[in-house]
Amino acid sequence: MTAALAPHPHWSAPVPGGVTGVVLAGGQGRRMGGIDKGLQTFRGAPLALHALLRLQRQRGGWIGPCLINANRHLAAYEALGVPVWPDVVDGSAGPLAGMLTGLVHAATPWVLTVPCDSPLLPLDLAERLAQAVTAAQADVALAAAPQDGGAPRPQPVFALIGAHRLDDLQAFLQSGGRKIDAWTARQRCVVVPFDRPDDDPMAFANINTLSELQALETAGAVPSPAR
Ligand SMILES: Nc1nc2c(ncn2[C@@H]2O[C@H](COP(=O)(O)OP(=O)(O)OP(=O)(O)O)[C@@H](O)[C@H]2O)c(=O)[nH]1
Numbered sequence: 001m002t003a004a005l006a007p008h009p010h011w012s013a014p015v016p017g018g019v020t021g022v023v024l025a026g027g028q029g030r031r032m033g034g035i036d037k038g039l040q041t042f043r044g045a046p047l048a049l050h051a052l053l054r055l056q057r058q059r060g061g062w063i064g065p066c067l068i069n070a071n072r073h074l075a076a077y078e079a080l081g082v083p084v085w086p087d088v089v090d091g092s093a094g095p096l097a098g099m100l101t102g103l104v105h106a107a108t109p110w111v112l113t114v115p116c117d118s119p120l121l122p123l124d125l126a127e128r129l130a131q132a133v134t135a136a137q138a139d140v141a142l143a144a145a146p147q148d149g150g151a152p153r154p155q156p157v158f159a160l161i162g163a164h165r166l167d168d169l170q171a172f173l174q175s176g177g178r179k180i181d182a183w184t185a186r187q188r189c190v191v192v193p194f195d196r197p198d199d200d201p202m203a204f205a206n207i208n209t210l211s212e213l214q215a216l217e218t219a220g221a222v223p224s225p226a227r
């Protein structure tokens with residue numbers, strides 16, 4: 001966290017129902033040969049639908065409206081039942097462009113972004129990130145998850161972001177900024193580890209290749225418990 005920053009004058013704590021869920025599906029899927037990753041099937045449904053349903057089922061009712069950020073096959077994404085918005089900035093500017101798009105189109109004071117390629121994301125994500133930003137009066141909370149049995153590492157596309165940071169993110173992108181870490185370093189940001197003994201070790205499993213999709217399909221034959 002950037003301790004030197006004072007709480008933002010327009011800061012207010014997130015409340016249940018006051019967080020827009022944003023599925024980030026605007027990437028190019030290069031490691032999948034350029035196909036539209038969010039529309040690939042996992043357990044019989046598109047990856048983006050898994051992410052959307054897990055947002056809508058978040059414990060505590062934190063998530064109100066949801067939207068999808070996508071840049072291709074917009075009609076296919078619209079069929080999943082929520083508004084779909086392409087990037088508000090040109091040039092495949094990366095996940096921050098999707099986050100900005102979510103902030104621009106959300107009507108709530110907070111947004112929670114998740115990637116389209118983590119279909120087992122935790123059902124207490126919103127609750128734990130909301131508790132963390134509230135305790136710290138922070139503007140951003142990021143999830144961190146253990147990787148390969150090691151210490152938790154930030155998973156910065158799982159982000160709870162205050163809408164009052166929209167202008168700052170827009171300016172960062174306009175000045176050529178692309179790295180999430182570089183932007184969050186300028187925010188009051190808390191990192192929330194998901195490494196409790198009862199946390200699902202597969203919750204942040206991320207699919208970038210077709211072989212990873214196949215492997216998770218096989219390994220995940222038993223659905224992770226709904227919490
Ligand atoms: N809106 C938007 N989202 C993006 C962009 N690039 C990546 N993302 C999203 O950021 C998240 C993490 O990106 P990756 O896992 O690298 O996905 P990707 O870019 O489709 O895949 P690769 O091209 O293989 O890296 C995913 O949810 C992507 O949809 C972009 O230019 N715009």
Ligand SMILES: [Mg+2]
Pocket residue numbers: 115117206207208
């Ligand atoms: Mg990925």
